[in-house]
Amino acid sequence: MTQQPPPTSFTDLPFAGVGKRLAALLYDLLILAGLLMVYGFLAMMVTSVFGGLECRPDQLDYNPCVSGPLLQVGMVLVVAGYYVWSWRGAGQTIGMRAWRLMVASPEGVQLSWKQCAIRALVAPVSLAMFGAGYFWGLTRKDRASWHDLASDSQVRQLPKRGKK
Template sequence: MTENQQLLPNAGVVPRLAAMIYDGLLLFALLCLATLLAVLVTGQIDTDIPEASSKVMHKADPLLSGWGFQLYLLGVVMGFYSLFWRKNGQTLGMQAWRIQLQNAEGGKPGWGQCVVRCLAAIVSIGAAGLGYWWIWLDKENRSWHDRLSGTTVVRLPKRGRARG
């Protein structure tokens, strides 16, 4: 770990939640595209439906209404986070709020850490958000999924603006 990485403070709840809101907007668009792709692949779009029958509810294809589809969407979300974290330790929302995910050595997390972190975050949220609120009780501002994955989220310093 370099001296600079040791001096970075761990991020608190507010910047993490703000980054999650930013990322949530991106994820909404990504999940819409992923759903459209699934609908196209399963042939669920029928443009030749008569006007009268378009008001009738049609049973959705089992591929789009069961656990398989939910797992597909979960994979899209986990892929989104894991790819960004693995690439540079930040999602776009994290970049906007100057926070970064690091492993114990101050570097980018590994693939295993990213997957464990995603799965543990589901538990953190599923327990009424306690895994996130735990940050306020933790001396190091670490959530449950930070601890379980061996990662931490740090606050990056402001960059100096170039004068022109």
């Protein structure tokens, strides 16, 4: 059995499969849950101190502090910010690092802000359609999902690190 030489560039890496991409997404959901809890706590503190809202925990009524469009927009911005920051900075989210996945342009170049924004807008649609945008990759040789196609990006599988 012959060993293949290690890949020398991003374009030599294999395309990431749907299963690993969904596993990375699940891993990222744990990170996002923590970020949203911190955001929710800070938003509740700010709105109760500066907004004059009165939370009534004795009556189990938190609606004045945890509802409203401002909180919801903030939560969307936290989620989008996590992905855009990760994709733009390192080409990987924490979940993608765990599964050795990387996103970049087809040439292997770091994604632009525009590409990251397009991915962040289309990825929820891919998921909301019962995962159809992700499972679309099963029908393609390059395993591209809807948000990959829309943003002109690719997700590749990084090699395992060799033991020293």
